Amino acid sequence: MTEFKRPDGRKINELRKITAKVGVVPNADGSALFGFGDTIAIAAVYGPKKMHPQHSQNPEKGTLRCTYNMLSFSVTERIRPGPSRRSQEISKITEWALQPIVMIDDFPGNVVDVHINVIQANASTRCAGINAAAMALAHAGIPMKSMVTSVSIGKLDKQLVTDLIKEEEDWEEGEGPTDIPITLTDDGKITHIQLDGNIPMKQLMETFELAKEAGKQIHEAQVKALKEAIEKK
Amino acid sequence: MTKRIIAIPGETLFEGEEYIPGEGTEKRKEKIIALRYGLVENNKNLIRVIPVSGVYIPRSGNVVIGKVENVTMNGWVIDITTPEGAFLSLMEVPRYVNKDDLRGVLDIGDIVAVKIYSVNSRGIDLTTKLKGLGKLDKGIIMQINPNKVPRVIGKEGSMISLIKEETKCKIIVGQNGLIWINGDKIEDELYAKKAILYVTENAAMSGLTDEMKEWFDKNKGEIN
Numbered sequence: 001m002t003e004f005k006r007p008d009g010r011k012i013n014e015l016r017k018i019t020a021k022v023g024v025v026p027n028a029d030g031s032a033l034f035g036f037g038d039t040i041a042i043a044a045v046y047g048p049k050k051m052h053p054q055h056s057q058n059p060e061k062g063t064l065r066c067t068y069n070m071l072s073f074s075v076t077e078r079i080r081p082g083p084s085r086r087s088q089e090i091s092k093i094t095e096w097a098l099q100p101i102v103m104i105d106d107f108p109g110n111v112v113d114v115h116i117n118v119i120q121a122n123a124s125t126r127c128a129g130i131n132a133a134a135m136a137l138a139h140a141g142i143p144m145k146s147m148v149t150s151v152s153i154g155k156l157d158k159q160l161v162t163d164l165i166k167e168e169e170d171w172e173e174g175e176g177p178t179d180i181p182i183t184l185t186d187d188g189k190i191t192h193i194q195l196d197g198n199i200p201m202k203q204l205m206e207t208f209e210l211a212k213e214a215g216k217q218i219h220e221a222q223v224k225a226l227k228e229a230i231e232k233k
Numbered sequence: 234m235t236k237r238i239i240a241i242p243g244e245t246l247f248e249g250e251e252y253i254p255g256e257g258t259e260k261r262k263e264k265i266i267a268l269r270y271g272l273v274e275n276n277k278n279l280i281r282v283i284p285v286s287g288v289y290i291p292r293s294g295n296v297v298i299g300k301v302e303n304v305t306m307n308g309w310v311i312d313i314t315t316p317e318g319a320f321l322s323l324m325e326v327p328r329y330v331n332k333d334d335l336r337g338v339l340d341i342g343d344i345v346a347v348k349i350y351s352v353n354s355r356g357i358d359l360t361t362k363l364k365g366l367g368k369l370d371k372g373i374i375m376q377i378n379p380n381k382v383p384r385v386i387g388k389e390g391s392m393i394s395l396i397k398e399e400t401k402c403k404i405i406v407g408q409n410g411l412i413w414i415n416g417d418k419i420e421d422e423l424y425a426k427k428a429i430l431y432v433t434e435n436a437a438m439s440g441l442t443d444e445m446k447e448w449f450d451k452n453k454g455e456i457n
Contacts, residue, residue, distance in 0.1 A: 049288075
């Protein structure tokens with residue numbers, strides 16, 4: 001097989017340069033910045049605080065509420081600010097990806113708010129958002145069973161690659177692009193997977209291996225950022 | 234002092250039968266797993282994670298400072314910066330209270346030092362039946378990160394008694410991060426505030442009480 005060439009010259013299983021930082025929003029209870037190359041997301045966590053309006057309080061356990069937002073200047077062509085169908089969907093998906101690990105049962109009637117803002121986008125924004133949110137939740141002192149790492153695995157024609165960029169998302173050769181964002185816990189359990197395109201079952205199993213491999217690198221970066229935040233002080 | 238270990242949620246802190254999981258940790262098979270982000274404390278194999286960030290979580294026995302939010306038929310609702318409202322019953326005020334004149338004792342907006350005597354599913358119950366608690370009508374209030382309160386108090390109150398001595402102020406440190414300072418002169422109060430801010434900025438420093446002694450020698454009441 002001939003060597004597969006990616007538009008930015010990365011190896012097939014190579015991630016973009018990871019930037020991770022904790023405590024970027026001083027007024028939030030916890031915050032973090034996470035970036036894959038040109039994709040940068042900031043997550044801010046507020047709470048646990050009293051759920052408002054009162055009728056959406058859950059007296060049995062706490063609620064996790066995520067808001068994903070792409071800022072108007074984050075892409076090359078200005079997008080209309082405010083909630084859209086896409087951002088609402090990603091908010092919900094982020095919530096589902098984080099819910100299994102966040103131990104929020106001890107805060108009945110309360111809510112933990114996670115606000116994710118994408119300040120610069122070049123594909124994989126939901127993954128960067130989830131990674132940032134996991135760090136911000138830890139930073140806010142919310143009890144968690146594990147951290148999560150999220151990465152998008154793509155299939156370009158027939159080749160699997162890690163961490164897609166915009167150019168690859170619009171792949172036009174052969175079978176075209178398939179984008180599979182996967183979120184994993186520390187011990188390799190899946191909390192979220194999406195699939196946009198088509199892929200044979202055998203290859204899908206291979207994507208998990210790629211995601212686990214990438215997840216280790218992301219986890220390392222997250223842990224490093226969290227540890228540095230204490231050591232620096 | 235040995236280098237402290239930092240816990241990340243999901244991280245294995247110790248492995249073995251002899252370890253007991255404490256606050257902020259969980260036992261899975263033979264591993265002690267951290268559930269919170271913070272510093273690890275190993276006290277005779279009892280492993281705890283001391284949080285370094287996040288909101289204040291009320292515990293019974295804590296002395297806190299709050300603001301009267303509302304006056305009801307039989308007590309006061311007090312905002313102690315927690316999601317749950319806290320309630321001070323009129324039975325818990327150590328003086329005779331005329332039921333028609335609750336506002337004469339504590340009015341909306343008054344600042345009080347209170348002790349939490351129980352935290353349950355119905356809410357937080359407060360008391361002022363202890364020396365030094367009750368309405369605070371003089372002095373200044375400042376707010377710090379509640380996770381830094383232990384450093385401001387110091388080991389067995391060493392830090393706070395040093396600050397009290399040097400600034401000649403009365404100080405009540407609420408576990409919720411609100412601090413009340415009262416001195417004879419406003420300059421003394423501001424000096425105490427400056428000292429407390431210095432402590433919070435250098436919270437991770439070891440031997441901080443000794444450092445503060447030097448700081449007081451150097452500053453000598455200078456507030457700017």
